[in-house]
Amino acid sequence: MPEKVLILHRFPKSQMVRISQSFELMDAAGKKPNEVFSAEELGSVRAVLAAGGQKLGGDVMALLPKLGAIVCYGTGYDGVDLKAAAARKIAVGNSPGANASSVADMALALTLASVRRILVADGFIRDGSWAASKPSPLMRPQLGMGGRKVGIYGMGEIGRKIASRVAAFESEVGYFSRSRYDLPYRYLDSLEALADWCSVLIIAVRAGPETNHLVNADILRRLGADGHVVNIARGSVIDQAALIGALKEKTIAGAGLDVFAKEPQAPDELTALPNVVLAPHVGGHTLEGHLAMQDCVMANLNAFFAGKPLPYEVKAG
């Protein structure tokens, strides 16, 4: 008999194929589990699969008396109430670094698209303006990557992979994070200092209540009029209203966003702007990224059901 695993959040079926070959999946598909399954069915559930960025509080855990493991598909676990889990000795696992390369690639895709104005360039051709020799919105050359100082906020696995990619573009790389590491990049000792130093700010920090809206109007202003901000971490790190204001007023030149304050949603004020590149939280969404995340999910589930510690366990605090 395969072990049962309750899927709490919505995942495309294709992402569950490998996992379903080893486990009996009960799919709540984003609904509260007690709206889909009986108390008896939930009573036997020992492990759940979750999207780490989505809310998973003590109320849901309370529906699952035998719950022993919360396994997050992906790197994030900011939606999980770690204290509530710890209080019940529920292990929490994630897929650390599994999609770090894909997310770092997306950070660069958005950085280059914003700095080199790819959407504007593409639109200028598609609407026939180029062929008609209309004045180009790209006429006035702007600073490319070579003349840039690029600041990375957060220097975990994703931040490091972003840094090594950015360095290949002959940009200067600096970073701010809680800790200073032995890395060949300039360390700035506050987010303010980083924003003063750089003109491109890439957000790669692990999100939590303490990072909420830290990238605010003041930080954006420090980037300067040729500044760009890129976020592949969590929407909560940026004050989204302040960002919209900065893009509208041209306090900064552009932005690239894979994450938003409230997903799946980007406000009309944002989608109306020409100087922003938008992506629907697909940073880690590559074939190789998913395979690696599934490897971590399977390893965590197999270990748990074998009575062993999770190989990829999240430690609270």
Added chain:
Amino acid sequence: MPEKVLILHRFPKSQMVRISQSFELMDAAGKKPNEVFSAEELGSVRAVLAAGGQKLGGDVMALLPKLGAIVCYGTGYDGVDLKAAAARKIAVGNSPGANASSVADMALALTLASVRRILVADGFIRDGSWAASKPSPLMRPQLGMGGRKVGIYGMGEIGRKIASRVAAFESEVGYFSRSRYDLPYRYLDSLEALADWCSVLIIAVRAGPETNHLVNADILRRLGADGHVVNIARGSVIDQAALIGALKEKTIAGAGLDVFAKEPQAPDELTALPNVVLAPHVGGHTLEGHLAMQDCVMANLNAFFAGKPLPYEVKAG
């Protein structure tokens, strides 16, 4: 008295500011010079400034009896009839490598935009589909950069800068060029072999009659259904009709183009496609790129008028 320099092709005024401070510029602005200036005026012209990609044949040189130097703004000189120039001992200069970094950055911007489907992602959010939870065109994950073999056609200064950038994305890098170099990348001994080996083909070869339409339907087919082609060299290297066919039939997955068969023009068949990213030949168009190109132009002109060899001289053959 500043020396006279005839500007043969159209350049934005902003790009001529520095040059006009040292020379008296006669601007033909893309017209045949004898339509703008008298034979007497043209009789005193010893140096011309040209866009290297645009035609400059013996007929134009014949209008300028004292012509001694053709100075190209940019890396390219494929529009210049080098034999006609050599027959008259007219020196030809360019700006080698001046904008190589900017062009290489654009190659990566287009590669990442194509592989990670940035236009599709952005459109899915802007048209409200994401917020309405409509089926995502990005649902089925595709191979990102990490699992890719990336082939570079041409290994001059731009090709090398592309290679070092691609390598930072944890992709395997291979190349084909006339010569094999001592470089840490796999060498394939034909364009066919390169296309068989890689799934992303980046064209960085110096264009000329011998490279015309070398990237044809056969080469594109060899890239495979998850293949992408990126061109930042010259439009003539790709058989553009074959490329449109391959994108329509999904013989390959996508393309990123900064250059086109006939500029400024992209056929309606191309601009109607969702799986291509288009840019209006702006690869080298950055602040730092223009400053470096202007440095080369000034150095070539100053040397010529001082009776010295051009520091950045193009050698025929």
